[in-house]
Amino acid sequence: MVVVKPTPRVLILGGTTEARRLAEHLVGRADVEVVSSLAGRVASPRMPAGQVRVGGFAGAAGLARWIGAHDIRAVIDATHPFAAQISRNAAAAAAASHVPLLALRRRAWVPAGGDRWHGATSLEEAAHMLPALGRRHFLTIGRQGVSSFAGVRRAWFLVRCIDPPQEPRPPRMELLLDRGPYSAEAEIALMRGRGVDTLVTKNSGGESTAAKLVGARELGLPVVMVARPATPGGVLEVSDVQGAAEWVDVQTR
Ligand code: NAP
Numbered sequence: 001m002v003v004v005k006p007t008p009r010v011l012i013l014g015g016t017t018e019a020r021r022l023a024e025h026l027v028g029r030a031d032v033e034v035v036s037s038l039a040g041r042v043a044s045p046r047m048p049a050g051q052v053r054v055g056g057f058a059g060a061a062g063l064a065r066w067i068g069a070h071d072i073r074a075v076i077d078a079t080h081p082f083a084a085q086i087s088r089n090a091a092a093a094a095a096a097s098h099v100p101l102l103a104l105r106r107r108a109w110v111p112a113g114g115d116r117w118h119g120a121t122s123l124e125e126a127a128h129m130l131p132a133l134g135r136r137h138f139l140t141i142g143r144q145g146v147s148s149f150a151g152v153r154r155a156w157f158l159v160r161c162i163d164p165p166q167e168p169r170p171p172r173m174e175l176l177l178d179r180g181p182y183s184a185e186a187e188i189a190l191m192r193g194r195g196v197d198t199l200v201t202k203n204s205g206g207e208s209t210a211a212k213l214v215g216a217r218e219l220g221l222p223v224v225m226v227a228r229p230a231t232p233g234g235v236l237e238v239s240d241v242q243g244a245a246e247w248v249d250v251q252t253r
Contacts, residue, residue, distance in 0.1 A: 008073040008252040009033040013090055014048055015041075017208060018104050019078035021241045023048035032252050035070065039086070041144075043163050063093035072097075074251040076244055077235070078104040082142075082202050084229040091232035100251050103237040104244045106205040108228060109213060116222045123148035126200055126224045130155060133222045134197035138190075140212060141202050141226065146170070149200075158194050181208035187215035200224045 010026070012019050014036045026034045027050035036048040040055045057063040067075065077090040087103065094101035111117045118133065120126035123145045130137055130152050139149060139159045146165035149157060157173040159165065164175060174194070191199070191212075199216045201209075203225050216223045231237055238244050 006071070007031065007033045009035060009071055010074045010076065010248055010252065011067065011070070011072045012036045012048070013075065013077045013079050013086060014038055015045070015083065016078055016080050016106075017206065018106055018241055018244075019076075020046060020048045022076065022078055022104065022244050023050050025241060025245050026050075026248060032248060035072075039083075041163075057089070057093075060089040060092035060096070063089050064096045067093060067097045067099055072099055074248060075099055075101045076104055076248070077101060078244070081105050081108070081204055081228045087229075087235075088232055091235050101235055102244060102247045103231050103235045104241070105231060105237055105239060107239045108203045108205045109210060109225075111225075112217065114217045114220075115213070116216075116220070117225045118222055120224055120226045123202075123226060126226050127152050129224055130198060130200070133224065136194065136196050137198045137200055138194070138196040138212070139200050140209070141200055145202070158190075158196060180211075182211045184211040184214040184218070187211045188218055191215050191219055191221065196221065198222050198224065200226075202226045203228050 010032060012023055012034060015038055023034055023036045026032055035051045035053060038045055038054045057066050075090060075094050077087050079086050090101055118129055120129060123141060127149045136156050139157050143161040143163050143165040146159055147168050149170050150168035152170055157170045159173050160176040160178055162179045199212055199221055
């Protein structure tokens with residue numbers, strides 16, 4: 001009797017460029033089945049190649065149930081470096097399900113010569129730092145973080161995000177709905193044109209949105225850089241798609 005082994009299935013927790021690149025890398029292969037998961041936050045997300053599911057799992061326990069019900073062999077947490085809750089849930093669910101977990105995290109940005117970075121450990125701390133740094137702030141911290149700046153008075157904000165932020169928002173602001181990649185030239189023109197005197201960003205890393213840092217350097221502007229939350233302890237981490245694909249090879253052999 002010939003026993004046909006099922007194709008091993010892996011789950012990519014996504015919502016990032018790296019997650020899409022990994023899915024694209026793996027979908028063409030016959031020896032592995034890939035399902036990507038999106039939170040469903042963005043109104044028109046960039047869809048990964050292959051199978052996709054959208055929406056929360058209902059916590060770590062829900063994710064563990066989903067992993068069991070779909071016979072998932074391995075999980076790659078390729079979510080955004082600031083998506084801390086889903087990363088915690090992934091660590092707990094993978095441990096409970098006895099399924100291997102890898103974190104795929106792009107490298108953090110590091111300051112270069114001429115940069116004037118001011119480190120913050122949270123968006124709230126970043127908001128407290130702003131009055132000492134300027135009056136016209138360029139906020140590039142995503143839609144969900146804008147409310148942390150609602151209490152900053154006597155300041156004007158240029159807020160750039162993919163979808164509109166909810167209330168509360170800063171009282172004086174211009175909303176720019178856009179998504180990267182951006183060029184340094186365009187970023188410089190934008191900051192100069194709006195008279196921006198401070199850039200506020202999370203240390204997301206990656207190339208597609210790094211041009212704002214070049215722009216701030218060229219213009220001599222201070223940057224409030226919000227540090228990333230830590231990856232849950234004990235989770236193996238790689239910084240590139242190739243490394244993640246090699247890990248998948250080992251797990252699905
Ligand atoms: P979060 O705070 O870490 O997660 C909150 C909840 O959203 C999770 O508990 C989970 O709900 C659900 N969730 C998050 N990512 C999910 C995924 N890939 N698939 C299914 N459910 C998911 O996450 P967040 O900061 O709101 O980010 C949401 C998504 O947007 C992430 O997938 C992330 O990669 C992407 N993103 C985030 C940022 C950022 O700055 N935070 C930037 C760019 C892209 P349940 O508990 O119900 O399972």
